[in-house]
Amino acid sequence: xxxxxxxxxxxxxxxxxxxxxxxxxxxxxxxxxxxxxxxxxxxxxxxxxxxxxxxxxxxxxxxxxxxxxxxxxxxxxxxxxxxxxxxxxxxxxxxxxxxxxxxxxxxxxxxxxxxxxxxxxxxxxxxxxxxxxxxxxxxxxxxxxxxxxxxxxxxxxxxxxxxxxxxxxxxxxxxxxxxxxxxxxxxxxxxxxxxxxxxxxxxxxxxxxxxxxxxxxxxxxxxxxxxxxxxxxxxxxxxxxxxxxxxxxxxxxxxxxxxxxxxxxxxxxxxxxxxxxxxxxxxxxxxxxxxxxxxxxxxxxxxxxxxxxxxxxxxxxxxxxxxxxxxxxxxxxxxxxxxxxxxxxxxxxxxxxxxxxxxxxxxxxxxxxxxxxxxxxxxxxxxxxxxxxxxxxxxxxxxxxxxxxxxxxxxxxxxxxxxxxxxxxxxxxxxxxxx
Numbered sequence: 001x002x003x004x005x006x007x008x009x010x011x012x013x014x015x016x017x018x019x020x021x022x023x024x025x026x027x028x029x030x031x032x033x034x035x036x037x038x039x040x041x042x043x044x045x046x047x048x049x050x051x052x053x054x055x056x057x058x059x060x061x062x063x064x065x066x067x068x069x070x071x072x073x074x075x076x077x078x079x080x081x082x083x084x085x086x087x088x089x090x091x092x093x094x095x096x097x098x099x100x101x102x103x104x105x106x107x108x109x110x111x112x113x114x115x116x117x118x119x120x121x122x123x124x125x126x127x128x129x130x131x132x133x134x135x136x137x138x139x140x141x142x143x144x145x146x147x148x149x150x151x152x153x154x155x156x157x158x159x160x161x162x163x164x165x166x167x168x169x170x171x172x173x174x175x176x177x178x179x180x181x182x183x184x185x186x187x188x189x190x191x192x193x194x195x196x197x198x199x200x201x202x203x204x205x206x207x208x209x210x211x212x213x214x215x216x217x218x219x220x221x222x223x224x225x226x227x228x229x230x231x232x233x234x235x236x237x238x239x240x241x242x243x244x245x246x247x248x249x250x251x252x253x254x255x256x257x258x259x260x261x262x263x264x265x266x267x268x269x270x271x272x273x274x275x276x277x278x279x280x281x282x283x284x285x286x287x288x289x290x291x292x293x294x295x296x297x298x299x300x301x302x303x304x305x306x307x308x309x310x311x312x313x314x315x316x317x318x319x320x321x322x323x324x325x326x327x328x329x330x331x332x333x334x335x336x337x338x339x340x341x342x343x344x345x346x347x348x349x350x351x352x353x354x355x356x357x358x359x360x361x362x363x364x365x366x367x368x369x370x371x372x373x374x375x376x377x378x379x380x381x382x383x384x385x386x387x388x389x390x391x392x393x394x395x396x397x398x399x400x401x402x403x404x405x406x407x408x409x410x411x412x413x414x415x416x417x418x419x420x421x422x423x424x425x426x427x428x429x430x431x432x433x434x435x
Contacts, residue, residue, distance in 0.1 A: 001271075001283055001306045006320060018324045020373055021266045021305050023236055025217065033217040037192040044198035051189040057162040058184070063200045065166060065182040070175050073168035085136060085173050088363035092144045095365030100148060100384035111400025115393040120150040123202055124387055125194030125229065126179065127209035128158040130186065134167035141367050141382060142209055143177025149387035154179045155194060155202055159186025187211075191218035195229040206230040208386055210369060232386055236373035237266040240357055241326035241346075243317045243339065244282075246275035248332040252353055253278075254285035256330055257306070258299055259358055261290075265301030270324065272309040272317040279308045318342045325376040328357045347376045398431055 004017045039047040045063060053059050074082070104116040126142040128135055139156065146154045156179045158170050166184055174182050183201055185193055191211075195218075197203025207219055207229050216235045222228030240260040242253055257269040273279055290299050311317045318339055321329055325345035333339065336351040343349055347370030348360050361368045371379035396404070405424045412420035 001269075001286065001303050001308050003279070003283075004307055004309045006272075006309055006311045006316065014323070017307060017309065018270075018320070020239070020268055021237070023213070023373065029213060029217055030221075033188045033214060033221060036188040036214075037195075037218060037221055040189050040192035040198065041196050045200050048185060048189055048193055048198060048201075051187070052160060052185065055187055055189075056160050058160045058164050060160065060164065060184055063183050063185060065171060065184060069165070070171055070182075073165070073171040074175070076168050077172055081169060082172060084363070085140065085169070085176055088137070089140050089144055089173070089177055091363055091365040092140060092367070093148065096145045096148055096367070096384050101388065101390060109400060109403050111397035111402075112404055113395050113400075115395075117391050117393055119389045119391055120152065121205050121387050121389060122151065123153040123155065123204045124151050125204035125207045126154065126156040127190060127194075127207065127211055127215060128156060128170055128174075129209075129211045129215065130159040130167055130170070131212055134158075134170050136167065136169035136173040137362050137368065138209065139170050139173035139179070140177055141369050143174060143179045145367070145382060145384045146208075146387045147178040148384045151387055153181070153202060155204055156182045157185040157190035157194060157201075158182065159190075160184035188214045188218035191215055191222060195222035195225075196227070204229055206232070206387070208232040208369070208382060210235040232369070232382060233371055233375055233379045234373070236375075237268065238263040238328075239268045239270075239326055239372055240328040240330060241270040241272060241321050241324055242330040242332060243314065243321060244271060244273045244275070244278060244331075245314060245333040246273075246278055247334055248273075248278060249353055250278065250281040250285045251289075252356070253282045253330075253332060254289050256357055257282070257286055257303075258289055258293065259356070259361075260328065261299040261302035261306065262293060262295040263298075263302070265298055266305075267302040269302065269306045270309060270326070271307070272311055272320050274311050274313050274317065276310055279310060283308060314339065315342075321346070325374045327370045327372040327376060328360070330355075330357055345377045347371050347381050401427055402431065 009017060048063060049060055101118055103118055106114055108114050124146055128138045156174050158166050160166055193201040194204045194207055219231045223231040238260050242256055244253055260267050260269050271282055290296050293299055309320060322344045327347040329346035330350045331339050332353050348366055350357050360366045367381045369382040405428050409421045409424045
């Protein structure tokens with residue numbers, strides 16, 4: 001991990017210190033994804049089978065997971081894992097139901113009522129990656145809020161294994177959260193299939209979920225096409241920033257940093273602290289714990305682009321965090337909640353030494369599909385709102401139009417939109433009121 005003294009850096013140096021590993025949108029990547037998308041649009045299921053054989057090494061007769069395959073997957077799973085999936089889904093549903101948007105009806109003037117009504121997106125496509133390891137937790141995080149939103153059809157794609165099966169736990173989580181259809185498809189071809197539809201895969205209105213560079217590029221391409229599909233947000237590698245004071249436990253911090261570093265070689269972790277001694281202890285503890293991990297080499301690659309940042313005080317630590325806008329922010333200080341009001345940009349916040357980020361990844365109730373790569377400055381994590389449309393409604397009585405019509409007419413005249421003005425004044429005149 002790179003050691004940085006924040007107060008010795010100028011603004012350019014600070015920008016460089018918080019720079020994330022570059023995400024490639026190379027010409028080769030763009031053109032490769034364009035070719036896959038075009039192939040799926042042109043040849044549909046035939047292209048999907050060929051691409052799955054090429055990239056996943058599986059020859060598929062049918063693309064959709066059958067009821068028999070769901071049942072077999074459930075039968076193979078450890079009962080303890082099935083119980084954990086159900087337990088996590090219950091807590092995630094409890095929080096997401098409480099946090100869901102609600103309808104609103106307000107009288108903004110006598111006789112003028114403005115409302116917000118909620119409508120589910122009709123058909124949504126969920127993507128659950130399985131590159132480094134299968135992610136049943138992601139199926140839960142996407143399936144639960146989509147179900148609560150009331151989507152008419154929820155479609156899920158996840159990569160197939162060489163044996164022709166999808167991960168058993170992913171299938172169980174999908175079925176447990178009410179997903180309607182699951183397809184043995186991964187990569188850019190899965191995104192193209194859900195965006196444009198094929199004989200087997202329904203065309204979806206919005207695509208949600210993380211993925212690798214090929215998946216992200218495909219999502220960007222289909223979202224830029226009027227005939228494609230909307231997306232949640234661009235995805236990027238996982239990241240965490242920890243703010244800690246001198247009394248924080250180095251073992252806990254090291255474990256939290258490594259829990260993100262093991263995601264992949266392009267993940268990034270940062271520790272920001274006013275205590276130089278704590279930084280030293282955590283650095284040593286990270287290396288000690290890393291050597292005990294099965295994914296030690298992956299973590300080592302990620303740590304090469306990670307940072308230990310020495311700051312003046314906790315206020316400055318918070319300023320560094322807001323500048324970075326982390327996907328995950330862990331605050332391990334004596335009074336962590338004291339800093340919460342100052343958090344401006346973060347995907348999800350974890351307060352105190354007994355709240356590892358892993359809880360949010362799996363079962364606290366929040367969502368782990370979060371904005372990365374600085375998108376926390378302007379995006380939120382997945383929620384029920386991600387799968388809904390918010391439609392406004394207004395209704396005015398004659399008295400209401402008399403009350404606010406002149407305001408509308410004046411503003412329309414200022415914008416030189418005469419038809420807009422007349423749409424109001426003709427009605428006022430019909431009521432015998434002055435224009």
